[in-house]
Amino acid sequence: MKGIVLFGHGARNAEWVEPFHRIRAAILARVPEVPVEMGFLELMRPTFAEAVDGLVARGVTEIVVVPVFMAAGSHVKKDLPLMAAEIMERHPQLEIAIAAAVGESPQVIDAMATYILGAAG
Amino acid sequence: MKGIVLFGHGARNAEWVEPFHRIRAAILARVPEVPVEMGFLELMRPTFAEAVDGLVARGVTEIVVVPVFMAAGSHVKKDLPLMAAEIMERHPQLEIAIAAAVGESPQVIDAMATYILGAAG
Numbered sequence: 001m002k003g004i005v006l007f008g009h010g011a012r013n014a015e016w017v018e019p020f021h022r023i024r025a026a027i028l029a030r031v032p033e034v035p036v037e038m039g040f041l042e043l044m045r046p047t048f049a050e051a052v053d054g055l056v057a058r059g060v061t062e063i064v065v066v067p068v069f070m071a072a073g074s075h076v077k078k079d080l081p082l083m084a085a086e087i088m089e090r091h092p093q094l095e096i097a098i099a100a101a102v103g104e105s106p107q108v109i110d111a112m113a114t115y116i117l118g119a120a121g
Numbered sequence: 122m123k124g125i126v127l128f129g130h131g132a133r134n135a136e137w138v139e140p141f142h143r144i145r146a147a148i149l150a151r152v153p154e155v156p157v158e159m160g161f162l163e164l165m166r167p168t169f170a171e172a173v174d175g176l177v178a179r180g181v182t183e184i185v186v187v188p189v190f191m192a193a194g195s196h197v198k199k200d201l202p203l204m205a206a207e208i209m210e211r212h213p214q215l216e217i218a219i220a221a222a223v224g225e226s227p228q229v230i231d232a233m234a235t236y237i238l239g240a241a242g
Contacts, residue, residue: 004241011194019192019224026234034241064241068191068224068233071140073132099240102233103140103189111232112189112223113147119220120125120155120185 003035003060005051007067007080010040017044020068035060041075048080052087052096062095070103124156124181126172128188128201131161138165141189156181162196169201173208173217183216191224 004027008020020038027036035058039051046054048065055063065084067076076098084096102108125148129141141159148157156179160172167175169186176184186205188197197219205217223229 002241004237006237008191011192013194013198016192016194019222019230022227022230023233023237026230027237030234031238034238066237066240070129070189070191071132071137073134073137077134099237101140102236105232105236106143108229108232108236109140109143109147111226111229112144113151115223115226115229116125116127116144116148116187116220117152117155119187120123 001035001058001060002062002064003037003055003058005048005055005063005065006036006038007048007065007069007076008038008040008044009069009075010042010044012043023068039065041079048083049087052091052094056091056094061093062097064097064099066099067101069101072101072104076101122156122179122181123183123185124158124176124179126169126176126184126186127157127159128169128186128190128197129159129161129165130190130196131163131165133164144189160186162200169204170208173212173215177212177215182214183218185218185220187220188222190222193222193225197222 024036035055037051039048069076088094145157156176158172160169190197
């Protein structure tokens with residue numbers, strides 16, 4: 001079974017996580033059966049490892065991690081692959097693939113441009 | 122004249138800024154005459170203050186700042202309003218309005234969900 005982890009940075013204020021809940025809800029509205037969890041680098045739970053462990057416990061054997069970041073900095077390019085490698089050592093049957101950051105998607109960029117122009121009136 | 126500042130976090134690796142260039146290009150493709158600049162909190166130039174000063178030098182008197190962040194953490198809720206207030210003291214004729222973070226836009230959330238489902242195959 002395939003699952004999705006939405007990898008986020010995490011922040012101190014609790015409302016910061018709201019857009020992540022909305023993204024997850026938008027995914028589940030379209031594909032209710034897909035196992036999809038948020039996993040954070042720091043300051044918020046579940047951690048990335050906890051999210052993966054939770055999916056594995058639900059029978060997931062293949063995970064696509066999508067960095068919910070504007071762009072790929074060191075958290076996405078270095079921290080995330082290291083964490084994924086460590087987790088795959090603990091779960092030898094598990095495959096983890098890392099997608100490009102959401103901010104690199106042309107459709108997301110287009111939607112951001114539309115929003116920005118609307119906000120600028 | 123009204124201008125736009127795309128407020129980003131900044132990062133150590135130079136390629137991180139690519140999506141910001143693409144967002145700016147997408148805006149200019151639609152509205153070539155709008156003054157739009159990127160301004161970063163840290164690690165990258167121009168800084169937020171430099172971006173604003175550049176727009177003011179071009180005759181902009183009204184700026185909408187759009188945080189190119191997934192969600193509003195302390196950088197957006199605390200650092201940005203403080204910087205904007207300091208800059209408005211230096212430029213008494215300038216009005217700065219701060220929009221919601223791009224990641225809070227329903228259309229952006231929808232585009233992210235679409236991208237994530239595509240990436241998960």
